[in-house]
Amino acid sequence: MNDYFPELKPIDRRKFLILSFQGSLALAASPLLIKNLLAGSEARKVDLSPEILNKAIATALKRGGDFADIYVENRISRTIVLEEGKFKSAVFGLIQGAGVRVIDGDKTGYAYTDELSEEKILRAAEVASLIASSGKKVQPINVKEQKRPSYITVKIPLQDVADSKRMEIMQRAHEAALSYDPRIKMASINYYDEIRDRIIANSEGILLKSSLPLIFFVVQTLAVGNNTSHMGRERLSRHSGLEMFDELPPEKAAREAARESVAMLEAKDAPAGKMDVVIQNGWGGVLVHEAVGHPLEADNITKQTGVFVGKLGKKVAADIFTMVDDGSLPNFRGTTDFDDEGTQMKRNVLIENGVLVKFMTDILSAKQLKMERTGNGRRESFRYYPIPRMTNTFIEKGKDKPEDIIASTKNGLYVQSLSGGSVDPTTGVFNFTCREAYLIENGKKTTPVKGATLIGSCLDIITRIDAIGNDLDFGPGICGKGQSAEVTAGQPTVRIRGITVGGTRQRG
Amino acid sequence: MDYKAIAEQVIKDCLKKGADQAEVYLENSRQLSIEVRNGQVEIVQEASSFGLGLRVIVSKRLGFAYVNDIQPRSLEETVKRAVDFARALTLDENHSLPEDKEISEVKGLYDSELSSIPVDRKIALIKEVESLALKVPGITKSAGASYSEREEEIILANSFGLIKSYKATGCGYGLGVIAEKGEQKSAGYESCSRRFFSDLKPAAEIARVAARKAVEMLDPRPIKTQRAAVIFDPDVAYAILGGIIAATNGERVLQGASFLGKKLGQKIASELLTIIDDGIMEKGLASAPFDGEGVPTQRRIIVENGVLKGFMYNTYAARRAKVKSTGNASRSGFTDLPGIGPHNFYIVAGKSAPEEIIAATDRGLLVKEVVGYGINPVNGNFSGGASGFWIENGKIAFPVKGVTIAGTAEEMLNGIDLLGNDLDLNRTLTAPTLRIKSLQIGGE
Numbered sequence: 024m025n026d027y028f029p030e031l032k033p034i035d036r037r038k039f040l041i042l043s044f045q046g047s048l049a050l051a052a053s054p055l056l057i058k059n060l061l062a063g064s065e066a067r068k069v070d071l072s073p074e075i076l077n078k079a080i081a082t083a084l085k086r087g088g089d090f091a092d093i094y095v096e097n098r099i100s101r102t103i104v105l106e107e108g109k110f111k112s113a114v115f116g117l118i119q120g121a122g123v124r125v126i127d128g129d130k131t132g133y134a135y136t137d138e139l140s141e142e143k144i145l146r147a148a149e150v151a152s153l154i155a156s157s158g159k160k161v162q163p164i165n166v167k168e169q170k171r172p173s174y175i176t177v178k179i180p181l182q183d184v185a186d187s188k189r190m191e192i193m194q195r196a197h198e199a200a201l202s203y204d205p206r207i208k209m210a211s212i213n214y215y216d217e218i219r220d221r222i223i224a225n226s227e228g229i230l231l232k233s234s235l236p237l238i239f240f241v242v243q244t245l246a247v248g249n250n251t252s253h254m255g256r257e258r259l260s261r262h263s264g265l266e267m268f269d270e271l272p273p274e275k276a277a278r279e280a281a282r283e284s285v286a287m288l289e290a291k292d293a294p295a296g297k298m299d300v301v302i303q304n305g306w307g308g309v310l311v312h313e314a315v316g317h318p319l320e321a322d323n324i325t326k327q328t329g330v331f332v333g334k335l336g337k338k339v340a341a342d343i344f345t346m347v348d349d350g351s352l353p354n355f356r357g358t359t360d361f362d363d364e365g366t367q368m369k370r371n372v373l374i375e376n377g378v379l380v381k382f383m384t385d386i387l388s389a390k391q392l393k394m395e396r397t398g399n400g401r402r403e404s405f406r407y408y409p410i411p412r413m414t415n416t417f418i419e420k421g422k423d424k425p426e427d428i429i430a431s432t433k434n435g436l437y438v439q440s441l442s443g444g445s446v447d448p449t450t451g452v453f454n455f456t457c458r459e460a461y462l463i464e465n466g467k468k469t470t471p472v473k474g475a476t477l478i479g480s481c482l483d484i485i486t487r488i489d490a491i492g493n494d495l496d497f498g499p500g501i502c503g504k505g506q507s508a509e510v511t512a513g514q515p516t517v518r519i520r521g522i523t524v525g526g527t528r529q530r531g
Numbered sequence: 532m533d534y535k536a537i538a539e540q541v542i543k544d545c546l547k548k549g550a551d552q553a554e555v556y557l558e559n560s561r562q563l564s565i566e567v568r569n570g571q572v573e574i575v576q577e578a579s580s581f582g583l584g585l586r587v588i589v590s591k592r593l594g595f596a597y598v599n600d601i602q603p604r605s606l607e608e609t610v611k612r613a614v615d616f617a618r619a620l621t622l623d624e625n626h627s628l629p630e631d632k633e634i635s636e637v638k639g640l641y642d643s644e645l646s647s648i649p650v651d652r653k654i655a656l657i658k659e660v661e662s663l664a665l666k667v668p669g670i671t672k673s674a675g676a677s678y679s680e681r682e683e684e685i686i687l688a689n690s691f692g693l694i695k696s697y698k699a700t701g702c703g704y705g706l707g708v709i710a711e712k713g714e715q716k717s718a719g720y721e722s723c724s725r726r727f728f729s730d731l732k733p734a735a736e737i738a739r740v741a742a743r744k745a746v747e748m749l750d751p752r753p754i755k756t757q758r759a760a761v762i763f764d765p766d767v768a769y770a771i772l773g774g775i776i777a778a779t780n781g782e783r784v785l786q787g788a789s790f791l792g793k794k795l796g797q798k799i800a801s802e803l804l805t806i807i808d809d810g811i812m813e814k815g816l817a818s819a820p821f822d823g824e825g826v827p828t829q830r831r832i833i834v835e836n837g838v839l840k841g842f843m844y845n846t847y848a849a850r851r852a853k854v855k856s857t858g859n860a861s862r863s864g865f866t867d868l869p870g871i872g873p874h875n876f877y878i879v880a881g882k883s884a885p886e887e888i889i890a891a892t893d894r895g896l897l898v899k900e901v902v903g904y905g906i907n908p909v910n911g912n913f914s915g916g917a918s919g920f921w922i923e924n925g926k927i928a929f930p931v932k933g934v935t936i937a938g939t940a941e942e943m944l945n946g947i948d949l950l951g952n953d954l955d956l957n958r959t960l961t962a963p964t965l966r967i968k969s970l971q972i973g974g975e
Binding site: 106107108109110111112113114115116117118119120129130131132133134135136137138139147150153154186187190208209245247251252253254293295296297326327328330406408442444445447449450452454455456473474475476478479480523524525526527528 | 568571572573574575576577578580581582593594595596597598599600605608609612613615616617619620621623672674675707709716717718756786787788790866868902903904907909910912913914915916918932933934935936937938939971972973974975
């Protein structure tokens with residue numbers, strides 16, 4: 024939602040039912056989220072008493088059901104855009120709401136309210152309760168507040184930071200981008216931060232509260248060459264206070280975007296056909312996020328539709344391939360203390376040495392599959408019920424040196440960064456667009472190439488990974504699955520043998 | 532609740548706090564969504580919501596804030612935040628709100644009966660579509676059927692005394708089914724969206740199409756990497772139109788970030804190609820009497836017989852470009868500043884029946900699905916994954932999956948040599964079947 028050029032959105036085939044009406048009628052569009060809290064002054068804190076929460080849960084279950092929960096959210100956000108040398112716009116967001124859910128067997132009833140009055144919350148609980156028809160009754164346990172360990176530390180709280188400080192950071196990035204090379208004609212700096220307060224209570228007696236800061240910083244640079252232009256991009260994001268920029272300097276991000284823009288001005292047509300592909304460490308992990316991660320989300324398994332149905336405990340990938348989802352990596356963009364259903368975050372190994380060992384679950388799918396809750400029940404906001412989602416997902420590091428991986432690849436494609444892509448979780452067919460890619464010729468990275476797409480199928484690709492580097496790194500992103508979630512994707516340098524590349528040039 | 536009075540009060544408060552101009556965009560909506568799988572209701576979600584987006588201009592500086600409750604304290608803070616933010620920004624002479632008090636007449640935006648149609652009937656519709664699709668030979672599983680509807684009222688007011696509103700509805704349903712054969716799985720999806728419930732296509736048709744899409748893609752065969760004709764099915768029109776929409780965004784043009792930026796009045800495409808952006812089409816899913824900042828909408832020609840005729844502007848970009856707003860200020864909700872976007876954006880129908888286009892193709896790919904980002908609006912490069920059918924000697928030979936197509940916008944737009952007569956204006960972004968005479972295809 025923070026990319027300034029919002030038209031560059033991937034075409035997502037999961038959203039097959041899109042009602043794209045004028046303006047706000049776009050149901051598939053993600054409503055920008057929430058929050059309210061004043062910088063350094065009084066805060067409109069949202070709090071609800073355990074009595075109201077208990078009452079809402081009891082109301083939700085009055086017609087029956089196995090489980091009910093209430094999710095209360097309060098979000099304050101800021102977006103500032105610096106572009107063409109001007110601070111063009113600034114948006115301040117103040118949003119709150121609550122959602123009540125009832126699970127009855129395989130059925131879910133959900134209703135939400137913007138207004139946090141007792142009357143409106145009980146009304147939402149009433150509407151959600153209408154789903155129940157099994158006649159099964161559970162006695163909700165009275166909620167009791169619990170404290171949980173936190174994976175997020177903050178040194179400079181966002182609510183104490185003056186807007187001028189945020190703008191100064193943007194200015195630093197803007198200057199660094201424009202001074203990188205005379206061919207950089209424009210830089211667009213997009214700063215977003217938010218504080219999301221959550222209250223989660225359920226019929227199992229849980230009551231959790233947390234306050235979660237998030238920063239998302241995007242630099243886009245336009246390089247103009249003789250016959251072509253290229254927009255480069257770099258993103259920084261963490262659940263963190265403003266100290267994020269001490270560790271991840273804005274200038275460095277700007278120079279990286281600028282470097283990509285300029286490098287790609289020289290790009291030649293990409294080859295088309297099957298070839299060996301080496302993907303650089305970092306955000307390139309989005310390939311396994313899409314191709315392997317989505318099909319491992321347990322809702323695809325409960326529906327008996329996903330490519331991994333019936334594969335648990337079986338060998339699905341090369342021996343060297345281990346894939347992990349870990350929502351507890353300190354301050355990462357995909358990290359929270361507990362998920363949006365109150366399940367504690369942890370490290371989940373999904374595929375270990377090529378063997379499928381775990382699916383990512385939310386409360387409903389864990390119950391349906393009789394599996395553990397993995398802490399992957401996430402939601403975009405109170406307007407959405409939780410579904411299984413990834414957090415920080417990555418290929419575990421291997422033993423190869425990245426330079427050896429390139430050197431031992433005779434000819435192929437070196438993918439330095441990917442824009443993103445999508446997968447059909449039923450068939451496992453995925454596609455990716457390369458932002459920055461180079462030919463590999465005789466074991467060396469050579470000419471940049473433009474317009475390359477990678478395409479393949481999930482089960483095929485993970486058996487073709489034959490080299491994994493020792494240089495694990497991560498990149499931040501936005502994942503869409505009917506609702507958006509903040510994630511990171513990560514991987515070391517990897518090589519995939521024989522993947523279909525779409526380019527404009529026939530290989531000779 | 533008197534939302535108009537709230538809007539006017541908030542504007543007054545902004546002026547009192549020092550704003551020179553102020554605008555309130557108020558959205559009040561109701562949503563319902565239902566999901567069914569294997570004949571059982573899985574999810575029912577219902578809610579109504581409210582939101583207010585406030586845009587202020589203070590000494591030619593722009594500030595924006597939004598809020599979703601109408602407690603006086605929250606509104607007060609929203610006003611303060613917007614005005615304070617504006618003061619911190621860069622002066623820009625082009626910031627101004629529109630003054631045009633007219634609205635365009637658009638028929639058929641609001642189905643007053645939608646909310647009174649019982650939920651049970653909506654559930655019955657998707658249960659029916661699922662059960663019909665599951666009866667089709669070859670279909671083994673349902674990926675679920677869903678229904679959703681939305682009803683909303685938009686109120687837009689600004690300090691020039693402009694106050695406008697409209698009500699709109701939308702509803703739609705669809706499903707996904709899976710065909711299996713041995714280890715093979717193939718998914719097919721189909722959906723239908725309309726302003727009026729009674730205009731929705733019958734379940735039998737939606738079921739048949741979804742099932743056909745799944746079954747017909749079984750047993751795909753590989754093809755060689757080669758250049759050949761590529762036929763785009765209407766289902767994949769967006770893969771071409773998305774890039775053109777972005778490249779005709781007036782602000783992008785001003786920034787030098789559009790491959791069409793310097794092509795106004797020039798031939799950019801085959802003479803067969805005419806593109807319309809229509810904001811006033813009756814019952815159009817992207818129609819509205821005014822745009823996201825209150826400017827009356829219109830029907831405009833973007834490309835005429837291959838010649839680029841115009842860009843799209845909101846008020847800000849239009850002032851910068853020294854033209855008039857084209858009524859293309861877009862908002863995806865109260866949380867957004869008005870950007871620039873299309874209404875019902877489509878390629879005008881040609882003369883050929885789709886079957887004739889296939890029959891006229893010796894060797895080529897009929898594309899039924901494209902994945903990826905479409906045409907890159909900055910440089911016009913196109914690359915994406917595709918699936919569909921291989922055509923030989925004017926006949927569909929076999930299904931093809933996992934191939935890629937790539938080219939440049941120039942090559943694609945100029946290469947259009949056959950245009951179908953099968954335009955469906957019930958979609959917002961649509962085109963008839965069209966053929967590009969030659970594109971690079973990546974296969975084995």
